[in-house]
Amino acid sequence: xxxxxxxxxxxxxxxxxxxxxxxxxxxxxxxxxxxxxxxxxxxxxxxxxxxxxxxxxxxxxxxxxxxxxxxxxxxxxxxxxxxxxxxxxxxxxxxxxxxxxxxxxxxxxxxxxxxxxxxxxxxxxxxxxxxxxxxxxxxxxxxxxxxxxxxxxxxxxxxxxxxxxxxxxxxxxxxxxxxxxxxxxxxxxxxxxxxxxxxxxxxxxxxxxxxxxxxxxxxxxxxxxxxxxxxxxxxxxxxxxxxxxxxxxxxxxxxxxxxxxxxxxxxxxxxxxxxxxxxxxxxxxxxxxxxxxxxxxxxxxxxxxx
Amino acid sequence: xxxxxxxxxxxxxxxxxxxxxxxxxxxxxxxxxxxxxxxxxxxxxxxxxxxxxxxxxxxxxxxxxxxxxxxxxxxxxxxxxxxxxxxxxxxxxxxxxxxxxxxxxxxxxxxxxxxxxxxxxxxxxxxxxxxxxxxxxxxxxxxxxxxxxxxxxxxxxxxxxxxxxxxxxxxxxxxxxxxxxxxxxxxxxxxxxxxxxxxxxxxxxxxxxxxxxxxxxxxxxxxxxxxxxxxxxxxxxxxxxxxxxxxxxxxxxxxxxxxxxxxxxxxxxxxxxxxxxxxxxxxxxxxxxxxxxxxxxxxxxxxxxxxxxxxxxxxxxxxxxxxxxxxxx
Ligand SMILES: Nc1ncnc2c1ncn2[C@@H]1O[C@H](COP(=O)(O)OP(=O)(O)OP(=O)(O)O)[C@@H](O)[C@H]1O
Ligand code: SF4
Ligand code: SF4
Ligand SMILES: [Mg+2]
Numbered sequence: 001x002x003x004x005x006x007x008x009x010x011x012x013x014x015x016x017x018x019x020x021x022x023x024x025x026x027x028x029x030x031x032x033x034x035x036x037x038x039x040x041x042x043x044x045x046x047x048x049x050x051x052x053x054x055x056x057x058x059x060x061x062x063x064x065x066x067x068x069x070x071x072x073x074x075x076x077x078x079x080x081x082x083x084x085x086x087x088x089x090x091x092x093x094x095x096x097x098x099x100x101x102x103x104x105x106x107x108x109x110x111x112x113x114x115x116x117x118x119x120x121x122x123x124x125x126x127x128x129x130x131x132x133x134x135x136x137x138x139x140x141x142x143x144x145x146x147x148x149x150x151x152x153x154x155x156x157x158x159x160x161x162x163x164x165x166x167x168x169x170x171x172x173x174x175x176x177x178x179x180x181x182x183x184x185x186x187x188x189x190x191x192x193x194x195x196x197x198x199x200x201x202x203x204x205x206x207x208x209x210x211x212x213x214x215x216x217x218x219x220x221x222x223x224x225x226x227x228x229x230x231x232x233x234x235x236x237x238x239x240x241x242x243x244x245x246x247x248x249x250x251x252x253x254x255x256x257x258x259x260x261x262x263x264x265x266x267x268x269x270x271x272x273x274x275x276x277x278x279x280x281x282x283x284x285x286x287x288x289x290x291x292x293x294x295x296x297x298x299x300x301x302x303x304x305x306x
Numbered sequence: 307x308x309x310x311x312x313x314x315x316x317x318x319x320x321x322x323x324x325x326x327x328x329x330x331x332x333x334x335x336x337x338x339x340x341x342x343x344x345x346x347x348x349x350x351x352x353x354x355x356x357x358x359x360x361x362x363x364x365x366x367x368x369x370x371x372x373x374x375x376x377x378x379x380x381x382x383x384x385x386x387x388x389x390x391x392x393x394x395x396x397x398x399x400x401x402x403x404x405x406x407x408x409x410x411x412x413x414x415x416x417x418x419x420x421x422x423x424x425x426x427x428x429x430x431x432x433x434x435x436x437x438x439x440x441x442x443x444x445x446x447x448x449x450x451x452x453x454x455x456x457x458x459x460x461x462x463x464x465x466x467x468x469x470x471x472x473x474x475x476x477x478x479x480x481x482x483x484x485x486x487x488x489x490x491x492x493x494x495x496x497x498x499x500x501x502x503x504x505x506x507x508x509x510x511x512x513x514x515x516x517x518x519x520x521x522x523x524x525x526x527x528x529x530x531x532x533x534x535x536x537x538x539x540x541x542x543x544x545x546x547x548x549x550x551x552x553x554x555x556x557x558x559x560x561x562x563x564x565x566x567x568x569x570x571x572x573x574x575x576x577x578x579x580x581x582x583x584x585x586x587x588x589x590x591x592x593x594x595x596x597x598x599x600x601x602x603x604x605x606x607x608x609x610x611x612x613x614x615x616x617x618x619x620x621x622x623x624x625x626x627x628x629x630x631x632x633x634x635x
Contacts, residue, residue, distance in 0.1 A: 037483040038454075141574045142350075171349040172510065172554040173571045179556075180570050198484055201556025205563045228559040235485075242488040244517035246558055248541050255495065256488035256517065262453040263483060278485075 009061035033207035040213040082153035086165035088145035099133025143174035215274035222299035312338040317370035330356040332528035343505040345519035392468030399477035401457035412445035455486035532614040
């Protein structure tokens with residue numbers, strides 16, 4: 001059985017359709033990458049799962065965690081699910097010491113807090129954890145703050161860790177450290193990881209399976225290896241082809257392959273396939289009828305012509 | 307030898323901060339030829355943007371010289387500098403902040419032409435809109451009615467309006483959605499090719515840098531630690547820091563990720579207020595030796611057009627393998 005099961009999850013903010021009928025599952029111990037650009041709905045999905053949606057959101061559909069339906073979309077942290085954010089600084093309280101923030105959710109007796117906090121800081125690879133418990137967020141570098149953010153999540157003893165663009169604000173050298181830490185924690189603690197990102201490199205480094213979102217819709221859901229070698233959806237193909245080649249053997253191109261056009265507005269979203277305005281395979285049917293997910297090999301694809 | 311388009315010599319700049327002066331640029335020598343595309347790479351805070359601001363004279367150097375088109379622009383008054391301003395233009399990371407919300411696209415592109423009293427402005431704006439791939443009708447729109455990619459196109463049209471010789475682009479695609487990045491990268495490349503423009507490209511995405519740049523300068527804590535042409539850099543970066551940056555680039559496929567030797571640089575970027583003595587990279591370098599902690603490494607010329615600052619390198623020896631402590635070559 002899946003640890004997390006999402007069925008027909010839709011989220012609206014007023015006239016904006018942020019997420020349209022998302023269905024997917026995450027198995028125990030699995031890393032699922034949720035890939036998308038701005039407005040694709042990836043953070044909305046992550047926040048819905050974590051129970052952190054704002055009050056403006058209108059939600060339909062179901063999310064089951066460990067067989068139990070989650071019913072509160074906002075304000076309530078779901079037990080067993082913890083979240084790491086892109087901007088560690090804004091996720092931390094600037095006037096509270098690091099140690100207190102790490103164990104805040106645990107409601108430990110005062111005497112035990114320091115030791116517990118230091119243990120979690122140590123688990124995320126921070127040096128001199130006994131001294132760090134007394135530090136304030138501004139005294140740390142961006143990479144260290146992100147480790148503290150991960151320590152706070154780990155302290156909640158989650159079975160599912162949601163990381164929303166956890167390395168986007170960091171340098172590549174620090175990104176490599178944080179990705180290594182997430183992989184390590186996942187293996188050590190047997191976590192499932194939902195990694196939200198726009199970066200296909202991060203996906204290649206971490207994911208077992210990949211869900212590609214575009215303009216609120218799940219376009220392709222595939223094992224990571226399959227997605228990179230034989231993408232089926234025109235949007236996924238476009239994203240992979242538009243990357244500048246990299247590596248000692250990679251070709252030098254005169255021009256990059258472009259995806260023409262721009263992201264559609266979602267208030268309201270276009271009829272038919274959300275990608276139709278940018279797709280070179282689009283026809284009448286694409287513009288009129290929204291494609292539904294169907295299986296191709298071990299992949300699910302939402303496209304009339306894949 | 308003819309004077310290059312741009313030549314920096316011993317350029318230094320520090321900024322006051324509560325913790326003491328931040329040494330943002332610590333003695334940079336660099337040249338850029340006409341039509342050349344040079345990339346400046348390095349971690350955040352290493353001084354890339356500061357260097358760009360100094361070249362544009364948006365800030366004044368503490369020491370050193372900046373020669374542009376054969377003239378040292380450092381001591382020039384704003385008035386004397388005026389004829390040079392159009393020749394040096396900039397594209398910013400954040401296209402929103404770079405545009406005035408109350409000016410239409412047409413006005414935004416026309417403004418620099420008006421300031422410098424250029425004739426035939428309407429025709430020039432129309433030509434620029436076409437060059438950056440925007441429909442003429444878009445001229446009447448305001449910035450908030452544009453997508454991120456469109457705003458960056460307007461920013462580029464504005465920068466090209468005065469027919470510059472040098473374009474400085476500071477992370478011009480980092481804030482854009484992935485599906486529109488290739489469009490803007492292609493536009494930049496085409497503008498350089500078609501206009502014979504020189505480009506100083508500041509970027510942290512090494513794949514983009516590899517695609518765009520003829521030469522690569524690696525900056526660490528306010529210093530250039532390696533300078534190499536593309537033909538040598540991507541296969542034979544010599545400085546341990548350059549190698550670490552290359553090793554940190556995520557794999558392009560899961561198969562590549564599984565095959566590569568993991569290498570993670572330990573520790574954080576040191577403070578620019580108190581850069582480490584000796585080699586500024588020694589606190590993180592997997593090959594550091596005792597002398598690295600005290601003696602600043604010399605510039606080692608590895609080939610006529612390739613140098614790096616590191617004690618372990620030998621002149622003319624090409625790119626060494628730095629042994630098992632470092633990333634896979
Ligand atoms: N106007 C300023 N006042 C004070 N400090 C400054 C100023 N501009 C830059 N600095 C400092 O100088 C150092 C170099 O900054 P700079 O912005 O040039 O780095 P960068 O390489 O462009 O970084 P990034 O990749 O984050 O854009 C940093 O420590 C920065 O905080
Ligand atoms: S459904 Fe049509 S428009 Fe949409 S991706 Fe497939 S071919 Fe393109
Ligand atoms: S000089 Fe020493 S510390 Fe600096 S890069 Fe070379 S080996 Fe590393
Ligand atoms: Mg900068």
